[in-house]
Amino acid sequence: MSDYIVSARKYRPQTFETVVGQQTLTQTLQNSIRQGHLAHAYLFCGPRGVGKTTCARIFAKTINCLNPQNGFDACNECESCRAFNEQRSFNIHELDAASNNSVEDIKSIIDQVRIPPQIGKYSVYIIDEVHMLSTAAFNALLKTLEEPPSYAIFILATTEKHKVLPTILSRCQVYDFNRITVPDIIAYLQKLAANEGITVSEEALNVVAQKADGGMRDALSIFDQLVAFCGNTITYERTIEVLNVLNSDYYFSLVESALAHDVTKALLLLNDVLNHGFDAGHFVTGFAQHLRDVLVSKDVQTLPLLETSEAIRQRYAQQAQRCTPMWLFQALDIMNTCDINYRTARNKRLTVELALVKLCQLGVPQQAAAPSPSPKQTAPAASPVAPAAPAAKPAEPVKQPESAEPKEPVKAAEPIPKMPKIGLGLGPKAAPKEETTVQTPQQPEEEQNRPFSADQLIDAWVGLATAHKEELRLKQLIENYTPVLVDENTAEIQMPNPWQMDQMRSAMPTLLGQLRRTLHNNQLVIRLVLAEYDREQMAYTAEEKYALMAEANPTLALLKDKLDLQID
DSSP states (O other): OOOOOOHHHHTOOOSGGGOSSOHHHHHHHHHHHHHTOOOSEEEEEOSTTSSHHHHHHHHHHHHTOSSOBTTTBOOSOSHHHHHHHTTOOSSEEEEETTTOOSHHHHHHHHHHHTSOOSSSSOEEEEEETGGGSOHHHHHHHHHHHHSOOTTEEEEEEESOGGGSOHHHHTTSEEEEOOOOOHHHHHHHHHHHHHHHTOEEOHHHHHHHHHHHTTOHHHHHHHHHHHHHHHTTEEOHHHHHHHHTOOOHHHHHHHHHHHHTTOHHHHHHHHHHHHHTTOOHHHHHHHHHHHHHHHHHTTSTTTGGGOOSOHHHHHHHHHHHTTSOHHHHHHHHHHHHHHHHHHTTOSSHHHHHHHHHHHHHTTTOOHHHHSOOOOTTTOOOOOOSSOOOOOTTSOOOOOOOOTTSOOOOOOOTTSOGGGOOOOOOOOSSSOOOOOEEEEOOOOOOTTOOOOOOOHHHHHHHHHHHHHHTTTOHHHHHHHHHOOOEEOSSSEEEEEESSHHHHHHHHHHHHHHHHHHHHHHTOTTOEEEEEEOOOOOOOOOOSHHHHHHHHHHHOHHHHHHHHHHTOOOO
């Protein structure tokens, strides 16, 4: 049988100095050992593979050492150290709470606590994955954890601190372990490779460190996998092949294509990525992360946020010089929106392709994006005050509804914002009805006046609500009032009151211009008509109330006269 030992076990740290990425925490433990200020319970929490159980073992070994070096290092020569190294120490007890999480398991520990250590000063109880204990087991441990014998020390380790009962947390000194940074993992793996006689590129180690996500144990496991595949020479190309990681060259090339506005090359890059079996969603998130790394490389102050090797950092810095901050902001927004829409999109590839097209259009000059029309074809922009209609086309008289009184035709040349406000009476008579014809600036002569139906007009009108969704008041006007087609090119909108009519009148030049462009008909005219309402006379005084009642029931007046009644 082979004597091979995986790197995670072979290179497990044996002293506090060899623990990677936890300098502040290990220094605190060393100081507490040197000063003799040892707590009776500790809680080590943090992500997986960052050294929680390792530090617990080193701590237990050091405090039991008979001849400590410098006051805080185990000598590895005394009987206690040799027993620990040979895994036969009776002073250190480990319990895996993931599989021993019942009250009976905790009771066995409580029984062991009563026995003092035979060699050394302390009996140390290390409970790994303590969050897996049941609530009853936690409660059984409370009393012993709060007041253990002077020689008993508990070290609890967990990856999910929030699952530990608050009553347990209050009885422990809590140490939060950090994720190990990418440079620290790369440096440690370089030393390990040198010890093993393995040649490995820094770019390959950067991929390993990124894949490990802050866990040294994961990094060592991935490193062993690479050695098994590549042998004693590990290259970047073989690394991404084994780990199925997308080559970062795709991301750098895609940024260059976007800066050059080369849509074709960007789409071909995406097609190549998909042909290699990578998921488009992972490509989107990876490219967004790449853009973020380019952005933080723009400034020296944010450069520490880029966790990568020095060679890759220089490559990011070179590309960052070619990108403006505004371009990066807009590109990140596009990819973030694509990531959100990707999860619910039916055609996922099209969603990603549209995002890449938008990315390649960033910074394109307006002249290049859409050819500007010639001076003869340029139409004046719509404005709140509509110019007078051409004299060659006098406005036709406005048709009145049958129920309305005859009125004079409204002239098209009257400026719309200058229209006087309408006053409504409060008497019993019906309010006067006003008609307003709204027109927009003249369209180009080349514009075709296509016929349209009432349904097409309504669809175009509903589309205006989406176009003006940011303008809430205007959006409500569009949704509440719908034009009704009265003849081939004329529509009418019934407005309930003068205030709403003024609001619609001020917005109508813009809306009408958009409708004409949508329907391809520059002869479209929309009239705003103040609707008629039969206003019921309101009775306030006693006499007015009696008059209304007597009008509805004449017998009431006869009864009043016969009985000679008075109105109070």
